[in-house]
Amino acid sequence: MKLRLIYLMLFALIGTTAVAQVDRTEAPEPAEPKEINIAKPYTFELKNGLKVYVVENHKLPRVAFSLSLDRDPILEGDKAGYVSFAGQLMMRGTESRTKAQLDEEIDFIGANLSAFSTGMFGSSLTKHKDKLLDLMTDVLYNPAFPEEELEKLKKQTLSGLAASKDDPNSIASDVRGVLNYSLDHPYGEFTTEESVENITLEDCKKYYQTYFKPNIAYLAIVGDITPKEAKKLIKSKFSSWEANEVPSFEYETPKAPEETYVALVDREASVQSVINVTYPVELEIGDADVIKARVLNQILGGGFSSRLMQNLREDKAYTYGARSSLSSDELIGNFTASASVRNEVTDSAITEFMAELIKIKEEGVTQKELDAAKASIIGSFARSLESPQTVASFAINTAKYNLPEDYYTNYLKNVNAVTLEDVKAMAQKYIKPGHANILVVGKGADIAASLGKFGEVKYFDRYGVQYDPNDRVKIPEGITAQNIIDKYVEAIGGKEALEGVINIKTVYEASVQGQKLTLTSVKNNKASKQAITMMGMNFMSTVYDGSDVKITQQGQNVPVGEEDKKDLPIDAQVTPELNYDKLGVTIELAGAQNINGKTAYGVKVTMPSGKTSTQYFDAESGLKVKSVVTNEGPNGQSMTSTTEIKSYKEVDGIKVPEKMNINQGFPMTAELKSAEVNADLDEDTFKIK
Known part of the structure; x- marks a missing residue:
């Protein structure tokens, strides 16, 4: 017992002494970075x-x-x-x-x-x-x-x-390249x-x-x-590898825009906007500014504690992540600040992006931010040395770009030598809020009107080609939603032929992340059955017998809401477009789009449950080419699924989709393997078990 008391007294004494000697309200001074010992090749x-x-x-x-x-x-x-x-x-x-x-x-x-x-x-x-x-x-x-x-x-x-x-x-990445470089x-x-x-x-x-x-x-x-x-x-x-002359090329140096403008890629299905504030910068690999510029970017948007992340995520809750990059390159580098935000806060998020760029350019940074950025870069650099590829790239880069032989050996010393004045000088040189491409991929109908405050709004398609939204796609006078549906019915076989279809069975094959799926659908205008199988096992199935429904996923029953049940009679139709009015489905024009280089008319379809989708029909052929459906997902978030029909196949006088690109949170391409019209179906096909 006495021994235990002695120990407690000693621990108390040690603890008291430690508190007296260390001021825990102040962070310790960072140690001088050690010289990195990278063997000379x-x-x-x-x-x-x-x-x-x-x-x-x-x-x-x-x-x-x-x-x-x-x-x-x-x-x-x-x-x-x-x-x-x-x-x-x-x-x-x-x-x-x-x-x-x-x-x-x-x-x-x-x-x-x-x-x-x-x-x-x-x-x-x-x-x-x-x-x-x-x-x-x-x-x-x-x-x-x-x-x-x-x-x-x-x-x-x-x-x-x-x-x-x-x-x-992907759209933002492609169009960003076009805007910055052409x-x-x-x-x-x-x-x-x-x-x-x-x-x-x-x-x-x-x-x-x-x-x-x-x-x-x-x-x-x-x-x-x-x-x-x-x-x-x-x-x-x-030694036996034979040398030969290799061609070289020169390209015109891309420039940042004369003044900031908004490049809008109108994506009708978007429930979020992808924002990129971006422009090219002339910053060559090995330039004396590269290390200082990296420190600047680390503070602005290089990590979780960066200004952009703390503002747009932690303070405003606009996004899960906001970041920036300032890269060097042998030809031309670039600056990009990016985030994905909800439609309704798109303009507010851009306001914060631009405010942060202006602030760091005009006011500089604090010593605390500078120290934290240096510590992060130093730690990241030290960890990278564990990879032999990194060490190899150091040796090659030193020769390739004519870097000083001690460039990487002294890298940490040079990081630590960056001052507040250096960071401000880099911001004034490379941060250009007045000469930026503000790229937004989002739903134009919801966000376009609020973007003009940042500069002229220019429309670009998915391939980075600019167009005038007022001239590009127009719906001629006299075209109605019903006209479009009627033309579609005629295009896939005609009303008389379609009314003679009692049932239809289709089987598609698709691949998702290397796994093959089989998608089977059977409809007879009163009941329906859909099944997705993977490697012979039932992954998901839906059976509607005309009055009741059962959905199973990986062997587990999935509850079906009463509102969802209202749409089942429509889903059971072989060709629901024949009887939209009788089925309680309403339709209205929803503008037009350029899809794969051709004009397509949009029809907004509202189901009895209140769920909506937009169906697009080729203006010339009348065939359906795209479907966009937005559903309520987990936690109240909207989820959009898109189906693009690439081709049709004629089966017993009617056309059915032959190849489709489907994206329901995961992308896949489905190809028709078989289709039967008026098949001899088993009497238990639609039986709920």
């Missing part, structure tokens, strides 16, 4: 021009090889995407190994190997380095470029483009469905044959290897 050059950098690190028995091509950015034009395809195809098989064999040999030694349009990367245990380089050089020297692999790559890319075509963040600049163009279709195998082969040359290549080797071993190994594996 051993360098040599082969006769073919390949420049090699070896960084020894024997902590782990692993070695990594990073090959980088120093070529100018390429303007791909109407074949945008072929450069990326060329790099990806290199890993799809060689003259002596199929893709499967190549993958198997890489896996067998536990290695990583990848190729891309500007180089290659491989890593393995040290004992497998010879085998790794055998595989790496086989890919480098002997890519087979199989035609069937190009077709697979095209199909995968087209599927991804179809899914992202209506994604607001379509005549490599940084402004982007891959489209049309450009993918234009790509040939010869395009990819020609790129590889032109640019994969040792005289523009850098090879960084990092890990458990000595310079002597590396030199012997590289000479034996890469």
Whole structure:
């Protein structure tokens, strides 16, 4: 007992002493950053021009090889995407190994190997380095470029483009590039469905044959290897690589706009606005301003404690996240501040963005903000050194961009040396609230009227092409919602033929994140059944027998609200458009849109439950081309699903959708596998069990 009391007295004494010695109301002064010990690479050059950098690190028995091509950015034009395809195809098989064999040999030694349009990367245990380089050089020297692999790559890319075509963040990314750089600049163009279709195998082969040359290549080797071993190994594996002249290009330097304006991409289905305040900046890699500019951006919008995040998220609750970036580049950098916000606060959010830009430009920052930003950057930099790719990139960048040899060794010292005056000077030089593209992807009907206060409002389509909303798409006099529906009925087979359809069964196949889905639908004008199966298992099903309904999801019953039940008789119709008036469905004109280069008329459809959708019909053919449905989601949030019908197929005299791009929170492309009209259905088809 006495011993316990002694311990308690000692702890109390120690605690009292500690409190007396430390002022806990003040944060401790940050320690001076230590010099980062990045080993100086051993360098040599082969006769073919390949420049090699070896960084020894024997902590782990692993070695990594990073090959980088120093070529100018390429303007791909109407074949945008072929450069990326060329790099990806290199890993799809060689003259002596199929893709499967190549993958198997890489896996067998536990290695990583990848190729891309500007180089290659491989890593393995040290004992497998010879085998790794055998595989790496086989890919480098002997890519087979199989035609069937190009077709697979095209199909995968087209599927991804179809899914992202209506994604607001993808739209913002593409249009931002056009605004900042223009379509005549490599940084402004982007891959489209049309450009993918234009790509040939010869395009990819020609790129590889032109640019994969040792005289523009850098090879960084990092890990458990000595310079002597590396030199012997590289000479034996890469000396036969033949050099050749590589073309170079020059491009006009993009400029920030003369005055700030609003670029609105009108996305009718949006319940949120994606905001980008953006413009190009002339800031080259290795410039003396780069580190100071990074500190500036860290304070403005580089992390959770940044001004933009604290203002728009924590204070105003406009968004989950608001960030900014200020990047350097060999050609042209850019500044972008971005967030996704609710429609009703779009203008308020932009007001706060612009206020923060003006404030940091005119007033500078505080010492507390500066210290916190430095600490964050220093920590991030130190953690990045754990990756061999990072160390390799340091070696290559130093040579590629003619950086001082101690650029990365002194990086933390240079970060710590940034002053309040430096940050303010960077803000005044690179923050340009009066010369910005304010890009907004959102619902024009809800937000356009409030955006004029920030500058002229200009309309752009999904591809970054400017248009006049008053002239672009007009609905001729005399066109009504009923006219449009009648034309659609005629286009898919005619009233008489459709009225003769007793039932219809369709089966579609789709793929979501590599998983194949089967979507089956059966309707007979009184009852309906829909099922989604995955790998033979029932994922979700809905059965309506004409009076009652049962929905199951992964074996669990899903409750159905009384309001939702009101719409079931309409969903059971083979062609509900034939009898909208009798079914209690109301329709009205909803403007027009340009969809895939063609005019489409919109019809707003209101169901008995009060739920609405907008259906778009091709003005020329009358066929339905798009459907946009907005439903109430969890926590009162709105959820929008979009279906774009790409083609139709005629079945027994009526047309049914053949290929559809569907986005219901996750994108997929559904293709028709079978369709039966007036099928001999089992009597238990619509039975609720």
